Amino acid sequence: MRRLTHNLPFWGLLPAWLLMGFALILPILIIAAVSLATRGSHGGFSWDFNLSGYSQILFNEGWSGELEFTPQYLLIIGRTYLLAGLTTLICLVFALPVAWYISRQSPGMRALLVYLVTLPFWVSMILRVYAWMIILGKDGPLPRFLENFGLAPGTSFMFNDGATLVAMVYTCMPLMVLPIYASIEKLDLTLIEASHDLHGNRLTTFRRVILPLTAPGIISGAILVFVPSLGAVLEPVLMGGGKQMMMGSLIQLQFGGGRNWPFGAAIAMVLMGLVMLLLIFTALRAARRQAGMEATA
Amino acid sequence: MDRDKAVEVRGVSKSFGSYQALKSVSFDIGANEFFTMLGPSGCGKTTLLRMLAGFESPDSGAVLLNRREVTSIPPHKRRVNTVFQSYALFPHMTLEQNVAYGLENLGWERAKIRARTGEMLERVHMSAFASRKPAQLSGGQRQRVALARALAPEPEILLLDEPLSALDLKLRQAMRDELRNLQRDTGITFVFVTHDQEEALDMSDRIAVLGAGEVQQIGTPTQIYEEPVNRFVADFVGETNFLDVEVLEAQADRAVIRSALGTFEAPATKLMQKGPATLSLRPEKINLGDQAAGVITLDAKVISQNYMGGFTHYTLEAGGVTLRASRRNASRQGDLVPSGEAITIGFLPASARVLAS
Numbered sequence: 184m185r186r187l188t189h190n191l192p193f194w195g196l197l198p199a200w201l202l203m204g205f206a207l208i209l210p211i212l213i214i215a216a217v218s219l220a221t222r223g224s225h226g227g228f229s230w231d232f233n234l235s236g237y238s239q240i241l242f243n244e245g246w247s248g249e250l251e252f253t254p255q256y257l258l259i260i261g262r263t264y265l266l267a268g269l270t271t272l273i274c275l276v277f278a279l280p281v282a283w284y285i286s287r288q289s290p291g292m293r294a295l296l297v298y299l300v301t302l303p304f305w306v307s308m309i310l311r312v313y314a315w316m317i318i319l320g321k322d323g324p325l326p327r328f329l330e331n332f333g334l335a336p337g338t339s340f341m342f343n344d345g346a347t348l349v350a351m352v353y354t355c356m357p358l359m360v361l362p363i364y365a366s367i368e369k370l371d372l373t374l375i376e377a378s379h380d381l382h383g384n385r386l387t388t389f390r391r392v393i394l395p396l397t398a399p400g401i402i403s404g405a406i407l408v409f410v411p412s413l414g415a416v417l418e419p420v421l422m423g424g425g426k427q428m429m430m431g432s433l434i435q436l437q438f439g440g441g442r443n444w445p446f447g448a449a450i451a452m453v454l455m456g457l458v459m460l461l462l463i464f465t466a467l468r469a470a471r472r473q474a475g476m477e478a479t480a
Numbered sequence: 481m482d483r484d485k486a487v488e489v490r491g492v493s494k495s496f497g498s499y500q501a502l503k504s505v506s507f508d509i510g511a512n513e514f515f516t517m518l519g520p521s522g523c524g525k526t527t528l529l530r531m532l533a534g535f536e537s538p539d540s541g542a543v544l545l546n547r548r549e550v551t552s553i554p555p556h557k558r559r560v561n562t563v564f565q566s567y568a569l570f571p572h573m574t575l576e577q578n579v580a581y582g583l584e585n586l587g588w589e590r591a592k593i594r595a596r597t598g599e600m601l602e603r604v605h606m607s608a609f610a611s612r613k614p615a616q617l618s619g620g621q622r623q624r625v626a627l628a629r630a631l632a633p634e635p636e637i638l639l640l641d642e643p644l645s646a647l648d649l650k651l652r653q654a655m656r657d658e659l660r661n662l663q664r665d666t667g668i669t670f671v672f673v674t675h676d677q678e679e680a681l682d683m684s685d686r687i688a689v690l691g692a693g694e695v696q697q698i699g700t701p702t703q704i705y706e707e708p709v710n711r712f713v714a715d716f717v718g719e720t721n722f723l724d725v726e727v728l729e730a731q732a733d734r735a736v737i738r739s740a741l742g743t744f745e746a747p748a749t750k751l752m753q754k755g756p757a758t759l760s761l762r763p764e765k766i767n768l769g770d771q772a773a774g775v776i777t778l779d780a781k782v783i784s785q786n787y788m789g790g791f792t793h794y795t796l797e798a799g800g801v802t803l804r805a806s807r808r809n810a811s812r813q814g815d816l817v818p819s820g821e822a823i824t825i826g827f828l829p830a831s832a833r834v835l836a837s
Contacts, residue, residue, distance in 0.1 A: 371568065373564055373568040374570060376533075376535055376562075376568070377564060377569075377570070378581070379534075379555040380533055380555050380556070380560075380561055380630075381556075381561065381581050381585060381630075381633065382582050382585035382586050382633060383556055383581070383585045384556050387585055392570060395572045396571070396572060
């Protein structure tokens with residue numbers, strides 16, 4: 184008994200370690216191993232060390248085994264970053280006023296509005312994306328509405344990057360609104376008055392007082408939106424029509440119809456590496472800022 | 481008053497929902513004046529201050545700063561700066577950046593900003609902390625920086641919203657003197673808001689006592705304390721005994737009254753009518769025991785006492801009424817009259833005041 188309580192931290196953390204080990208670290212290790220394996224001739228793979236999963240990202244293997252540079256997957260990586268970046272930017276532009284508005288309401292109203300913001304999470308993501316397919320689709324409410332005014336007759340809003348973007352912005356919006364709201368709610372409104380009092384106009388006040396003080400929320404929101412957007416699968420498949428691929432849908436294709444597991448695993452590793460780089464960069468920045476604050480103490 | 485008018489408040493009213501915060505308030509503040517708005521919470525003093533700063537606009541009436549109508553001019557375009565009750569220093573900026581903020585927004589040159597910022601921090605003895613952040617300061621230090629920041633842009637009027645209320649007693653006393661000196665040195669009009677009557681009496685050139693959304697009285701500290709115009713002012717500023725009396729004869733500013741303490745003539749508010757009235761007699765005007773000297777002397781009985789160190793508050797019974805009196809503890813002997821003891825009290829009718837009931 185004494186030994187047990189003595190080792191309480193170990194036993195207490197065991198479930199967490201097991202969960203992290205089996206649900207996170209082990210799968211990542213398996214994917215890393217698969218990315219270095221050899222593709223089988225009829226799907227599957229064999230455990231023979233091979234870098235071709237990675238080389239396929241940049242090079243096409245010709246009939247006689249010669250490598251030929253191909254930009255198609257780099258383009259997909261670029262598109263992925265562009266769409267994720269645009270998603271983040273659009274979410275930010277919409278989320279800032281929404282979060283500001285919510286923080287201005289009475290406490291009861293605030294709770295209700297925050298609840299409404301999170302409401303979409305209660306519905307399956309597939310259903311939400313399907314809803315957008317109906318709204319934007321042929322004979323859907325939006326094209327019909329526009330046609331009533333003689334605008335854009337016969338235009339399809341579906342199966343292009345714009346449609347993918349709409350769905351991505353929609354699904355990610357709460358992830359941007361909530362952290363920004365949390366940091367705006369903590370903002371002391373007297374500081375805004377103090378800025379006006381010290382001859383700062385609205386723009387100056389926003390740039391020099393509101394923005395820096397809500398930056399932690401904005402950064403959290405941006406990461407929460409940008410990272411899942413990089414790995415988006417449903418939106419490009421359903422809304423983009425599956426032809427315009429993103430990294431997420433490309434990975435899904437390689438493990439599915441493409442039957443090229445090592446290649447899919449290699450792209451997954453690259454995607455994860457890029458995300459890690461971003462997170463490490465922001466973490467270092469935050470640490471430097473913290474150190475800067477303490478150094479002046 | 482022959483000074484220039486720095487502030488003119490003309491018939492200003494303001495309601496929040498069904499609550500009327502200000503009811504057609506009018507008064508002037510002279511240039512270079514240390515002017516205090518004193519009143520209990522909810523009296524409208526903070527609303528008035530926020531109107532001068534530009535954060536609130538009146539429902540009706542006008543506000544003039546240096547003879548210029550500013551009712552619709554936004555805060556950042558007024559040459560008025562505020563020391564906020566919570567100081568409201570920008571937490572992400574150093575003290576230097578805090579003080580420079582207003583100057584940068586006014587478009588000052590870089591070199592001038594640096595010089596002025598240094599000068600202001602020096603003035604409040606905070607130069608050594610220029611590159612610190614507000615979180616690393618004590619309350620008193622933050623207060624000084626808030627003051628430096630508000631004075632840096634050379635405002636025509638400095639507004640102070642209960643700036644001393646968050647400080648401890650010793651510091652508050654020191655800051656009073658510092659504020660007063662700062663006002664004399666700079667010659668800037670100070671408009672000070674407080675609910676602390678002692679602060680108001682100590683620092684102000686003139687005081688406006690506000691109550692229930694109206695100006696009750698404006699005057700010098702002595703006028704406010706010694707010649708209150710009504711029961712509200714007499715009650716809010718300082719402590720006093722109120723006695724029901726009857727006015728037998730009224731003149732311009734004197735009245736003959738009959739009270740439980742005798743019939744005598746005392747100073748009165750203007751336009752006193754014959755009939756029931758209130759007499760205000762402050763505790764320190766009533767002398768006790770060996771200190772009892774005055775035109776009117778009475779026998780009294782001590783009911784209880786509160787020993788305060790330098791003086792003692794006594795609750796007495798005299799002529800069938802209960803009185804509060806304070807006695808300076810001038811000598812070790814003879815101080816502290818025990819309860820139940822009979823004692824002689826005395827006062828000068830000239831130090832009492834007759835008010836309308």
